[in-house]
Amino acid sequence: MLRECEEHGYFRDERCPVCDEEGKFLMSTEEMDKVGRTMAGILRHFPERFELEMDEQGFVSLREMVSGMRDNNRRMHWLRTHHVIALVESDPKGRYQVSGDSVRATYGHTLELDLRHPSDNIPEELYYPATPDESDIILEIGIIPADRRMVHLSKTYEDAFSAGSVRVDDPVILAVDTVKARADGIEIGRAARTVYLCKQIPPEYLSVSQR
Numbered sequence: 001m002l003r004e005c006e007e008h009g010y011f012r013d014e015r016c017p018v019c020d021e022e023g024k025f026l027m028s029t030e031e032m033d034k035v036g037r038t039m040a041g042i043l044r045h046f047p048e049r050f051e052l053e054m055d056e057q058g059f060v061s062l063r064e065m066v067s068g069m070r071d072n073n074r075r076m077h078w079l080r081t082h083h084v085i086a087l088v089e090s091d092p093k094g095r096y097q098v099s100g101d102s103v104r105a106t107y108g109h110t111l112e113l114d115l116r117h118p119s120d121n122i123p124e125e126l127y128y129p130a131t132p133d134e135s136d137i138i139l140e141i142g143i144i145p146a147d148r149r150m151v152h153l154s155k156t157y158e159d160a161f162s163a164g165s166v167r168v169d170d171p172v173i174l175a176v177d178t179v180k181a182r183a184d185g186i187e188i189g190r191a192a193r194t195v196y197l198c199k200q201i202p203p204e205y206l207s208v209s210q211r
Contacts, residue, residue, distance in 0.1 A: 001014070002032055002086055004023050006023070006024075010086040035083065036087060039065075039096065040108070042060070043104055044105045044108045047060055047111075050072060051068060058115060063101065066079055085098055093192055093193060094193040107197055109148065118189060123178065124177075126188070127154045127157050129174075139174070141203060143174075151199065154194060155195070172208060174206050187199070
């Protein structure tokens with residue numbers, strides 16, 4: 001569940017992990033899931049279904065999004081902007097960003113956008129999960145976007161393995177030499193705590209991770 005501690009802010013647990021206070025109840029786990037799924041749909045795929053205008057950086061009006069979510073689902077009549085802010089600030093993956101009166105998804109878009117993300121402090125190596133059947137092909141042709149507009153890379157081997165395990169029990173983890181790639185002009189940006197984006201990764205920067 002989602003709660004708010006007066007001293008330490010929003011948290012997803014029964015009690016504040018810092019001071020052990022119970023805090024103020026905001027949302028149940030089921031409500032968090034429903035709101036989160038709706039937000040993901042709006043901010044990554046179909047803002048027009050909620051009559052929302054999205055700028056080229058993926059931002060929409062926070063208040064208009066909340067109003068649209070309430071209008072389209074009477075069970076969300078209780079939803080307010082602070083509930084969305086709480087979801088964003090407590091999200092361990094950093095999937096969303098609130099800036100002023102606007103909100104956006106930081107990655108996972110199928111929309112054509114011109115996202116700009118920080119390009120400093122990029123790890124020397126990033127990781128990409130593949131199935132055993134597709135790994136040889138990727139090593140030959142490189143990584144290109146499939147169902148998304150950008151290639152999504154993971155910060156650690158463990159993050160990539162976790163992402164790949166959704167598709168296959170034992171994913172092949174490919175390592176990306178970001179030092180060489182960036183030196184050759186490939187732009188890589190940090191989209192979230194563990195997710196990095198780029199347009200594509202040619203094969204010369206790829207290898208199978210030996211971990």
